[in-house]
Amino acid sequence: MELKIGNVNLKNNLILAPMAGVTDLPFRLLCKDQGCGLLCMEMVSAKAIYFNNKNTEALMEIHEEEMPVSLQLFGSDSDIISEMAKRIEEKPFDILDINMGCPVPKVVNNGEGSALMKNPKLVEEIVTKTVKAIQKPVTVKIRKGFNDDSVNAVEIAKIIEGCGAAAVAVHGRTREQYYSGKADWDIIRRVKEAVSIPVVGNGDIESPLDAERMMKETGCDGVMIGRGVRGNPWLFRQINTYLDTGERIPKPTLEEVRDMIIRHGRLQLRYKGEHQGMREMRKHVAWYTAGYPNSARLRNQVNSIETMDDLERLIEGLTVNVL
Structure with a gap:
């Protein structure tokens, strides 16, 4: 509309x-x-x-x-x-x-x-x-x-x-x-x-x-x-x-969530720089993964990321079991 x-x-x-x-x-x-x-x-x-x-x-x-x-x-x-x-x-x-x-x-x-x-x-x-x-x-x-x-x-x-x-x-x-x-x-x-x-x-x-x-x-x-x-x-x-x-699109797959987090992180890196951008990504990762099993453990891990490499390693290693 x-x-x-x-x-x-x-x-x-x-x-x-x-x-x-x-x-x-x-x-x-x-x-x-x-x-x-x-x-x-x-x-x-x-x-x-x-x-x-x-x-x-x-x-x-x-x-x-x-x-x-x-x-x-x-x-x-x-x-x-x-x-x-x-x-x-x-x-x-x-x-x-x-x-x-x-x-x-x-x-x-x-x-x-x-x-x-x-x-x-x-x-x-x-x-x-x-x-x-x-x-x-x-x-x-x-x-x-x-x-x-x-x-x-x-x-x-x-x-x-x-x-x-x-x-x-x-x-x-x-x-x-x-x-x-x-x-x-x-x-x-x-x-x-x-x-x-x-x-x-x-x-x-x-x-x-x-x-x-x-x-x-x-x-x-x-x-x-x-x-x-x-x-x-x-x-x-x-x-x-x-x-x-009238079509109901299903919620994103775990792979789509991972891809979006990585894309978001790269945009943060481009426009904010690594230091500020990765710190700001911590709250976003918590939002992206809220509601998944074991997401609290992931939030603890994401709070220690400092670099884009840290974020990619953490997110690319995610499986259904991790979340």
């Missing part, structure tokens, strides 16, 4: 959620290869861009093969966010997203991320100024609300639409919930009924049936997938195939 956000046409309506420490360039390339319609980058601090932080520049690296891409900014100063959006607009991202959903304390305690849900006036200022500052479509990612006493996703979504944003993504949990409990898909339905811009549903998508059910129950225009795709980039292909044909 195709989706249009502003002037950007997506081949399908499956979207990789922005996840810090996960949706870096190597992982995005793997998800693109599996049929993801829109790749969202790790969130970037608008203040860090303002102060020319070197690490932030690396976070914003984009490869031509991954287009279309959404670059996500976070912050709470409407002038800095809009001005930094303008400063980086020449970079090859297609959509600029504003984060109003991150639940992490160090972000929320600065009045950023999901803390913005408590300040509708500031939401209006940030979105209005950013939409005016750049030509590219601006979208916003929000949550159900800050807590159960302030479920205001519908109100915030209406403000976002009124400010000229091209779409809104709704995670069906409050900030207080973090990622615990069950996502409330009904709030996504209520937002969809309240606005006319595209609404992207987010929360608890772990299978093709989940994606189908979310679209049926909420009417959402797109499905955003976060934690369900960690260690499972195949999920995009599985969902697309099921929605297009």
Whole structure:
């Protein structure tokens, strides 16, 4: 199912959620290869861009093969966010997203991320100024609300639409919930009924049936997938195939898992270097192999890898018995 956000046409309506420490360039390339319609980058601090932080520049690296891409900014100063959006607009991202959903304390305690849900006036200022500052479509990612006493996703979504944003993504949990409990898909339905811009549903998508059910129950225009795709980039292909044909693709074989881990490691090596890349691969290997028998033992072993050779030796030696 195709989706249009502003002037950007997506081949399908499956979207990789922005996840810090996960949706870096190597992982995005793997998800693109599996049929993801829109790749969202790790969130970037608008203040860090303002102060020319070197690490932030690396976070914003984009490869031509991954287009279309959404670059996500976070912050709470409407002038800095809009001005930094303008400063980086020449970079090859297609959509600029504003984060109003991150639940992490160090972000929320600065009045950023999901803390913005408590300040509708500031939401209006940030979105209005950013939409005016750049030509590219601006979208916003929000949550159900800050807590159960302030479920205001519908109100915030209406403000976002009124400010000229091209779409809104709704995670069906409050900030207080973090990622615990069950996502409330009904709030996504209520937002969809309240606005006319595209609404992207987010929360608890772990299978093709989940994606189908979310679209049926909420009417959402797109499905955003976060934690369900960690260690499972195949999920995009599985969902697309099921929605297009009704066919259920089986879970990847052990050989396919091994090949994906090696490919992921080589991409890490290319874009991050061996020292950083192999340390980051440790968590990915844990995700790729979760649920297999004896995977805990493998995770202990992978925590000692230092080089690509170490990773290849460990992974190529895997058998069904090892896992």
